[in-house]
Structure formats: C-alpha cells, structure tokens
Amino acid sequence: MPISDAESIVMDVLWRSSPLAAEDIVAATAAGQGWQEATVKTLLNRLLRKKAIAAERDGRRYLYRPLLKRGDYVHAASKGLLDRLFDGRVAPLVAHFSERRKLTKKDIAELRALIEELDDDR
Amino acid sequence: MPISDAESIVMDVLWRSSPLAAEDIVAATAAGQGWQEATVKTLLNRLLRKKAIAAERDGRRYLYRPLLKRGDYVHAASKGLLDRLFDGRVAPLVAHFSERRKLTKKDIAELRALIEELDDDR
DNA sequence: GCATTTCGTTTACGTCCGTAATCGATGACA
DNA sequence: TGTCATCGATTACGGACGTAAACGAAATGC
The missing domain is CATH 1.10.287 (Helix Hairpins)
Incomplete structure (x- = not known):
C-alpha cells in the first residue's frame, strides 16, 4: 500500500529522527502544514495500519519509528516516475x-x- | 488540477497522435488496460473538464486533441518528485x-x- | 477520590479516482 | 417514419485521501 503525500511528510520527520512521540511529530509538522493535532494523529494511525511505522509503548504514550526505510520509499517513487515517463x-x-x-x-x-x-x- | 495516472494513459495516446476519435482511444487503451469503453469515455470527460484536452466536432462525433503539452506534464511531475525527494x-x-x-x-x-x-x- | 487533562482510537465527511452502467439525443436503416 | 445503433453526458459507487471532531481510558492535580 502506497504512502500518500501527507503521510510522507510525517515519515520525513521520523526519518530525520526517531523514535518520537506524537507530540513531537505534531510540533514538527502542524505549524508548517497548517494541520491540527487530530490530523497528525490520523496520519500516524494510517501509517501504522500500512505497517510503515511501528509504535512502542513508553509509559502512557507511544513512541513511533519508521519501519519503511527512506531509501526504499525514495527508490519506489523514483523508479515509478522513471518507468512511467522516461522508459525507466x-x-x-x-x-x-x-x-x-x-x-x-x-x-x-x-x-x-x-x-x-x-x-x-x- | 492534476492529471491522474489513469488519465495520463489517455493523454499518452493523444500525445502520440492527435486528433483522435473516442473510438480510436478506446482501441488504443481498452485492451491493454482492461478497460471498458465507458471507462475511457469517463476519462475523456474528466480531461475535458480539466482543460487538458479539447474536443472539436467532426460530424456526429468528436475528435480529441491535447491542450496540455507532454513536456509540461513531464516537467511538472519530474520537478515535483525532485523537489520532494532530492532537494530539487x-x-x-x-x-x-x-x-x-x-x-x-x-x-x-x-x-x-x-x-x-x-x-x-x- | 474526583475532576480535568492527555493520549490514542473511532467516526465523519467532502473530494478525487478507478471503474462502469445508464440515459438521452441523433443519425442510419429498413 | 419508426426502430435500432451510436455517441457523448450523466449518474453511480466503493475506496483512498485530506482534514478533523468526538469519544473513551488512563493519569494527574487537588
């Protein structure tokens, strides 16, 4: 299952540094993207369902970290574009x-x- | 307004040769994509609404031709990817x-x- | 202990997309 | 001239996405 554009912004934060609590991810994205925290929560859940990230309990909250590697994501996206538009x-x-x-x-x-x-x- | 993946397949046909009647576009895509004619008709209409193609009457049918240039489409898609993933x-x-x-x-x-x-x- | 804050989970909703059937008008054919 | 075939236009519908509010449980402050 593909990672959507909005989801990839969350992934970017986690690729830069992880694990992070939801709070940190909100801090890193909400302002810039004009998102409410609720939006970030949704994206985290969708990424969990897609197995693109994992969550481990840390006291009363969760810490998230990427399962999908940035290189793999970048490669899939790039190869897709090359294949579609530039004969691969x-x-x-x-x-x-x-x-x-x-x-x-x-x-x-x-x-x-x-x-x-x-x-x-x- | 962005051209979707399915729509871009129709555009490809028109970029290769135009103007074409719907029938020709169906012939060029339906088999390969496993599409019904109805699907192609829908895509043509959406492309019209997006002003990516134009239709001129030819007797009882229409001939379609691209308004969006292939180079422009390719460029937008490529630049989008470069910007998102490779610092442009x-x-x-x-x-x-x-x-x-x-x-x-x-x-x-x-x-x-x-x-x-x-x-x-x- | 009880109210309040804080998390994550669930539900929501409009839009786009993929895929297609149906409808309505018009031209062709008998 | 009435019926059938053709086209394009309209309508449909489930799933994904962007965006977010509501809910429920657990912890924390008083």
Missing part, C-alpha cells in the same frame, strides 16, 4: 532537464563528478 | 540510483555522453 532510464530524465535549461552549472559539475567516479569504478 | 536537484537522484547499483553500463555511457555535450556548450 535515468539519462532521458537528465536530458529532459537539460533541454529545459533547468540544469545549473553546479548541477552539471555534480553530474560530471559523479560520472567520473563511476567510470573509475569500472 | 538532479545529481542526488542519479547518485541514488548509483548507490543502489541500478545504473547499467549503458546508463552510465548515456550520462557521460550527455555531460560531455553539456560541457561543450559551456
């Missing part, structure tokens, strides 16, 4: 941004460094 | 696939060619 390959995506002139000098330098490194491994 | 930059995405060893030799060669070309433009 990375280069066409880079080419797309290049054609749209959305690559800064810094982007290009980073890419060049990456590629050189990869070539070294070869 | 392309290199970290490439690095991610590299770390997961999901880059084939061919991918790397394509990327190297791309980068060299970009460097030439510099």
Whole structure:
C-alpha cells in the first residue's frame, strides 16, 4: 500500500529522527502544514495500519519509528516516475532537464563528478 | 488540477497522435488496460473538464486533441518528485540510483555522453 | 477520590479516482 | 417514419485521501 503525500511528510520527520512521540511529530509538522493535532494523529494511525511505522509503548504514550526505510520509499517513487515517463532510464530524465535549461552549472559539475567516479569504478 | 495516472494513459495516446476519435482511444487503451469503453469515455470527460484536452466536432462525433503539452506534464511531475525527494536537484537522484547499483553500463555511457555535450556548450 | 487533562482510537465527511452502467439525443436503416 | 445503433453526458459507487471532531481510558492535580 502506497504512502500518500501527507503521510510522507510525517515519515520525513521520523526519518530525520526517531523514535518520537506524537507530540513531537505534531510540533514538527502542524505549524508548517497548517494541520491540527487530530490530523497528525490520523496520519500516524494510517501509517501504522500500512505497517510503515511501528509504535512502542513508553509509559502512557507511544513512541513511533519508521519501519519503511527512506531509501526504499525514495527508490519506489523514483523508479515509478522513471518507468512511467522516461522508459525507466535515468539519462532521458537528465536530458529532459537539460533541454529545459533547468540544469545549473553546479548541477552539471555534480553530474560530471559523479560520472567520473563511476567510470573509475569500472 | 492534476492529471491522474489513469488519465495520463489517455493523454499518452493523444500525445502520440492527435486528433483522435473516442473510438480510436478506446482501441488504443481498452485492451491493454482492461478497460471498458465507458471507462475511457469517463476519462475523456474528466480531461475535458480539466482543460487538458479539447474536443472539436467532426460530424456526429468528436475528435480529441491535447491542450496540455507532454513536456509540461513531464516537467511538472519530474520537478515535483525532485523537489520532494532530492532537494530539487538532479545529481542526488542519479547518485541514488548509483548507490543502489541500478545504473547499467549503458546508463552510465548515456550520462557521460550527455555531460560531455553539456560541457561543450559551456 | 474526583475532576480535568492527555493520549490514542473511532467516526465523519467532502473530494478525487478507478471503474462502469445508464440515459438521452441523433443519425442510419429498413 | 419508426426502430435500432451510436455517441457523448450523466449518474453511480466503493475506496483512498485530506482534514478533523468526538469519544473513551488512563493519569494527574487537588
């Protein structure tokens, strides 16, 4: 079952640091997202049902931590997009941004460094 | 208003060739997707309401063509993902696939060619 | 001990989405 | 000219999502 956009914001908090109490997650998200605590509670419950997080009792409250790894989530999302739009390959995506002139000098330098490194491994 | 996954499959057909009659779009998608014609009709109507396509009368039927450009759609989707997951930059995405060893030799060669070309433009 | 606060759980509700059947108008055919 | 086939338009319906209030149990303050 997929993690929704709103849910992924909660995951982000937990990926950054965990375990956390609901209170902490509310503190980290509610203001920025304009959410009520109740909303965060709902999202936590849905994530529990999806087995994306786990809760362990800590006295009268629970502490939440991710079960789903950030890398796995990022990978699934990225691969989904690549498959749908770029024939599953990375280069066409880079080419797309290049054609749209959305690559800064810094982007290009980073890419060049990456590629050189990869070539070294070869 | 966002184009949903199912809708984007209809858009794909129209991006490949347009204008097309509903019948053609059904022919191009229904079998592969396991859709009834009714489903395709619904999707066409929703795309019309979203102004992603336009219909012009052709005798007793309509011919549909895209208003939304494929490049714009691809860009919005890609940028959304990059922004959400990779700090809006392309290199970290490439690095991610590299770390997961999901880059084939061919991918790397394509990327190297791309980068060299970009460097030439510099 | 009893009221109040504090958690998590349950329920709610409008919208979008996937999927499709049905309806209504119009053109074709007999 | 009346009936049948075609189209697009309307309506339907369950599930997910965003957003949140209400409820119930447990702890805490007095």
